[in-house]
Each structure stands twice: as C-alpha cells, then as structure tokens.
Amino acid sequence: MALDHAILVSLLEKPGSGYELARRFERSIGYFWTATHQQIYRVLKRMESDGWVDVRDVPQQGRPDKKEYSVAGPGRDALSTWLHEPIEPESVRHDLAVKIRGAAFDDPAALISEVQRHRQAHTERLAHYLAGEARDFGEPPESGPLDAERELQHAVLRGGIAYERMMIAWLDDVLATLGRFRAGQ
Amino acid sequence: MALDHAILVSLLEKPGSGYELARRFERSIGYFWTATHQQIYRVLKRMESDGWVDVRDVPQQGRPDKKEYSVAGPGRDALSTWLHEPIEPESVRHDLAVKIRGAAFDDPAALISEVQRHRQAHTERLAHYLAGEARDFGEPPESGPLDAERELQHAVLRGGIAYERMMIAWLDDVLATLGRFRAGQ
C-alpha cells in the first residue's frame, strides 16, 4: 500500500489539494508512480480520518475552492516506520513482452508498428524528463549545504531517464528481431 | 487483463497444469510477468468455461493427478485479437523510488542497507537470466529456418537482462548519492 506513502512524500515536499496531487502524479511523480484522482481522493479521505493529514479549506478566486492537505505528526510517523521496513524488489509486468512472445503464434511483422508506437512514447517521456532535469537541476545549487530533498529527487529522475534510455535501446533490439521475420520465413 | 493473454501464450509454448504455469511464472515468464497460483487457477477456470482452453485429466504416478490445459480455437482467436489491438505503454510503480524521495524527510543514510539489498537482488536476477541465456540460447540453432518462438523469447530475455543491468547501475548511482549524506550534512 505504497500509494499512501507516495502521497505523504509528495505532501511533505509541498502541501496541496487532491487535484494538485493528481497533476503531480501525471508529471514529476509520474516517473515512479501513477494514480488517478479517484484513488487519491479516497486515500486522502482515509488518511484524514486516521489523523495522518490535516485539511484546510482554501478559498480561491476565479476558480472553485480547494482543500489543502498537509502531513500531520502521525502521518510523518507512519512514513518513517515504512521507510525503515524492508520492501521486496517489485515484480514486473510488461504487456508488451507478452505480445512479443505471443507474436510467434501470430504474425511477428504485424507487431512492428505497435513496437514503434511504444518506442515513440518512450522517446517522448525521455525528452520530457531531460527537459525537467535541465530546468530543475541544470545549474548547481547556491553552494549551500547538501540539499537532501533536491539531490534525492534528482537521483530518482536519473532513474527515470536511465529506464527510458534502456527501453528505447531494447525496443530497437526488438524491432531488429521482428524485422528479420518480415522478409524471411 | 493481460494475465489471460500471458497464460495463453505460455500454454501455446507448452500445454501444462495450473501448478506448472505457476512455476513458469516464477521462472522464465517471471522476467516480464508475475502471478500467484490463485490467480492462475481462477483464470484457467474462467477460460475453460468460456471455451478458450481444453482440459485433459492426466494421471501421474508418484504424485497427484493433474489437469493439463491447452489452448482451444476461441482462445487462439482471443489472443490474436488482443495482439492486433494497441496497448498503452505501461505505467511504472517503484516503491523504492518513493522511499528514496521520502528519505529526504527522514535519515538518508538509513536507506543505504535497503538499497544494497535491492542491488543484491537485482544482481542475482541478472545472474539467473544470464545463466538461462547461456543455457537456452548459447549455441545457434541448427541452421534451419528462422524460429520465431525462439528468437522472440530471446529478445524478451535480453530485455530482462537490460533491465537488471540498468537497475544495478542506477542503484550504484543512488548509493553514491546517499553516501554523500553519511559524512556530510
């Protein structure tokens, strides 16, 4: 149930509403976690009733009011507890890999355009991450003490970048493999 | 609902029982999909009642009897239909990345041993995959026509290998970053 913890971390980085969290999960947090607004609202409600977060009604002008959530003591404790527990290396689920092995029993060449679509999506994500890296981590911080929040955010972003690069290289490999069945066989 | 399709692909590669499928999902299929025996039995039962798979009771000696499943016509059709549908590039969920960003609000150095554990697990998986590659794809096939099943299985395995290598490199990067907070700050 790490969605709870992902939300807590995001709220520690910056308090915000459910709607704002949902948009963060589409952007910066999106390279290591995804969630819909439904999940987020449901979890926020539960964490509120458990005293993990505080709520504050924030009137806005030009747009509907919002509820701003911030992490309360028990929420911080729950996060800390979780941080000190070991977790299992997560299991992978790649639909595309199922398709690739399944293509052997259908038409391998028919999969080429699908793999190209995925390659394109990963290329776009990589460009998005690289733009974010240049924007947020392009110049060194003002020679102050080590900023853990900034450094660790950057480390996670580098993970997203490495993942996308790996995927693009692998999909090129797959395309080359599929290409051999187009003319041959 | 790609578990259905993952099972169909596995049964096309080789018919087998629910128990055997569960073990394949711990091994070769495990590098792109995971499933417990509960999920597998449930899906097999549904696919059987939908006519996607055929069942055959197989008496065994020295161990309990088993039900051997194989793909029937409608199952093959369902797989083919799915193969020709576009799917979305899957979303990622990395608990460890949540922990890394969360560590900024706790003790970054305390995360080092956890990251090392994960690095160890990925190193073991990589060794497992490389051993499988040497065993199953070490020597070229007997100069026959291109074997799509074999080539595509190998391409997917190369993806697993690339993933583990990327993870190990990234975890080293993370460890270096965390190390800077041990003495400093």
Add this chain to the structure above:
DNA sequence: TCTTGCTATGCAACGAGTTGCATAGCAAGA
C-alpha cells in the same frame, strides 16, 4: 445565451490482485 474547457471533488460498481486457509496424494527420513 450556449457551449467548451479547466478546476475541483466525489459516488458506485466492477475487476484485478493478495493473503490466509484448507485439502489431498505421495515420498523420504527421523
């Protein structure tokens, strides 16, 4: 005025995945 679109929150139903437990055959060794 009406529609479109973004912000903002939420319910209800369903489907997928996890966990704990139960049963049973058979082999091997203490």
Add this chain to the structure above:
DNA sequence: TCTTGCTATGCAACTCGTTGCATAGCAAGA
C-alpha cells in the same frame, strides 16, 4: 509412526485499482 516437504487444486475474504458517471464554480468565446 510422525513429521517434513513437494506436488496439485481450490475457497473466501479482503484490498487495491479502474471506469463511468455526477456535480459544481468560473472563464472565454461563438
């Protein structure tokens, strides 16, 4: 004989995640 351990299948309950829908404020433009 009793326990341990692997093969083999399955139920029930629960949690998590997805999808469709609903409501509402407000701005901008047709």
